[in-house]
Amino acid sequence: MNVYMDHEASRPVDPLVLEAMMPYFSEKFGNPASFHKLGFEAQRAMKTARGQVASLIDAQESEIIFTSSATESNNLGLIGAARRHRKRGNRIVVSGIEHISVLNVCKELGREGFEIKYVPVDSEGIIELDRLSELVNDETVLVSVMVANGEIGTIQPVKEVAEVAHQHGALFHTDATAAAGQISLDVSTMEIDLMTLSSNDLYGPRGTGCLYVRTGLRLKPLMIGGGQEAGMRSGSENIPGIVGMGKAAELAKETLLAEATRLTRLRDRLIRGMMESVPDSYLNGHRKQRLPNNVNMRFSYIEGESLILSLDQLGIQVSSGSACTAKTLEPSHVLLSLGLKHEEAHGSLVFTLGKGNNEGDVEYVIQHMPGVVRKLRAMSPLTPEELR
Amino acid sequence: MNVYMDHEASRPVDPLVLEAMMPYFSEKFGNPASFHKLGFEAQRAMKTARGQVASLIDAQESEIIFTSSATESNNLGLIGAARRHRKRGNRIVVSGIEHISVLNVCKELGREGFEIKYVPVDSEGIIELDRLSELVNDETVLVSVMVANGEIGTIQPVKEVAEVAHQHGALFHTDATAAAGQISLDVSTMEIDLMTLSSNDLYGPRGTGCLYVRTGLRLKPLMIGGGQEAGMRSGSENIPGIVGMGKAAELAKETLLAEATRLTRLRDRLIRGMMESVPDSYLNGHRKQRLPNNVNMRFSYIEGESLILSLDQLGIQVSSGSACTAKTLEPSHVLLSLGLKHEEAHGSLVFTLGKGNNEGDVEYVIQHMPGVVRKLRAMSPLTPEELR
Amino acid sequence: MMYTEKVLDHFRNPRNVGEIEDADGVGTVGNPVCGDLMSIYIKVEDDRISDIKFKTFGCGAAIATTSMTTELAKGRTLDEAMQITREKVAEELGGLPPVKMHCSNLAADALHEAVTNYRTKNDGEGVS
């Protein structure tokens, strides 16, 4: 039995997406800048993909700037907006549970002289809107708060955040990487100026992401050169990747509601099943304002890596925090922001479900968790007498 | 009949490369940061690819930083080195025929206060080493001269340039995008500090490139976040793309010599054939110091786009300058650097050969060129009486 | 940047290519340095364009727009010819890529110049 529940770290490319991409590797391999039939074919393919992605978030084609990843989109969105619109103000306000790419970009902008303010979240991971209103002022150039956190699953009240930003004339960026494909996104009703999306989170290929840039908004480009993507992102376009992201966005839009309902049911069964069968286990994040596919659990007295390793032996793949930060050996900054102690953060597991998971998978995990936890707790010097 | 001779703009992915990539889309789709079997599999795949790319240029695995394109590598190499090593000096010296990504990056660095000096090339496109020696001084932080120019095919005396740079303590970057896979590259005998490579020029997939960074050299990263690629390039790795670039590099190394010999013969036949059959046609660039696959010809009295369009109708795809600059409608800065007049530059065509081309293709082009040129010349008010 | 079938047709089979040795009016616009140069030659009878020819150095759009312009102008009165605008020419071709609208779509100007050239010469003759 193999149960992959690490969709936040990586997702398989959907077979239909791969099928759509295939012709663009070796047959329709033209450069859209070329002035001949292969070039024109590539231009048409890009236009279609741009439309598909735009449609997922109710944007216009021309508002989609393709990049190589969500990380690049976050870098371009934040650095590009801050440097270009510096005269609007010197303050940048972000939540404390943003992805490491947003936080590290803010650190860098801090070194460049911007004043960075972090808005805390409550113990369930929801941004404190009161604090936000205090921190956003007329000197604020940019506010960035993610739609949802992929690690603890918490969904933020993004529209309210956008309103606060706009009241003060600040631009609003949101990282929708983890949310896209799981909850509906609409850039106009949500009042978004800049939005980050990743292809892989939609079951599209790695190596492609995009930044939504509201019509009329200009950014200072991060990568300069031939002037592709309206001059905001140079480099010959990755057509197979872009075609793949387009197809993935189209499929995501079609299946969103049904899949969200299905995953929410599996998610709730998994949470309940583990809480009931494993003593001293707790849910991290918000019980309801939560991505349909996210289960983040804390198992006291033991450490996450040894949990992952034990589960891997049983054919269950999970994660212990954002996969992107695993190598730092630091406990997740997201969990610490909830007020968890270091040792509590160390013992947390992230199960992220996806298309391939079914009820059998959930039951398999529920069945094996108690034994795995028990074995590790028996080895741990922290485990209280009654749990050994 | 279809004859694709625009390999500088884009190349088809080699079937063996695509085969190597395929498992990494939907089966071995793990994130190398993940701590389970799929993650480990991805780590191994990356390591293999890094070794394959390193081997092509005689570097070490750890010296290869994967990026999303040659443009990104040029941006990272130049911006990253200049900003990080600013204390070495304030001057940057580049050739006037670098790719637009290098030139635009230099403009940007110029705005940041660096002093940019451009070394001219002679009428055949070879960098003027005397002028280089005058321009590189002890205040120079960085010298960048490409190995070969993809548009006119000229191969530069890179080792000599590197020596001048190093005599003055400057770092040396070279853009090997157009050269890789066509001529042997060896970063140690060539004394390279930073080298840009692109996957697609090796018949690998779009969306992947790399920067060779000599051991011990640190750069200021362009994209920040999770700290992938030794902290020099953040963002979850594009494993299928990286695997593809690795395989492409391996194949390029194996076939380099035989393919260079074969292409050189086709190239020379194509040049001779067109010069003999089309009056007032000239070769741009150097006759001998030239990439095996490059033919850049000038046809007086007519304009390049209408030539391309006519050839496209006959199933022949070519380019009229770097594909990346076509959309600016400006004549190629490379051709102008050779001392050509604007109208001469407008009438130039670039034929770039590749694996798929054979003698039949070359003869087909030679057969059709005279008619195409004659028809356009008959329409042109510039054509002298005797050629109508 | 793609051309319509109509543009490609006029590029492949340009109408009215050539010069008129004893033209009544000639108009030339553009500059080879910029990549476009077009000359239009007209014969005028009874204030109508009885014959028209062109020569163009330039891109596909430049050739197609000149060809289309001559076709639109042939047989028209001079006043009608002066009403033929760049936009009209582009429209008749089913549209042009935006970047080409401004840089290669000069043929209407050449036509107007040819008419003006004819009128200037004839006014001149009338006065002298």
Place this chain on the structure above:
Amino acid sequence: MMYTEKVLDHFRNPRNVGEIEDADGVGTVGNPVCGDLMSIYIKVEDDRISDIKFKTFGCGAAIATTSMTTELAKGRTLDEAMQITREKVAEELGGLPPVKMHCSNLAADALHEAVTNYRTKNDGEGVS
């Protein structure tokens, strides 16, 4: 970051897990805040480690290195036990991922602490 088969074996089937109620020496290193805490318990007979047990809170490497350390130490003289280094433990496991060499490979220290703890107590007794 991959573990060797040997590491995985010691993780899956850790040797000598447990506590010794009436241990002659106990050594504890690490800190749960950092994600690693390990205790080693020893029984000593004739200056030899006659029994040894451990408890570990931590990652796979922490568990495997403690397990391996107890296996290496069992039956050894105290002086021999003091010679067992972190490097030796890692080597016996077929190597550790570089990042783990410094952060989770603390078991040898716990062993040395257990021996020192035993000696201190016994010196204490001898002197008192």
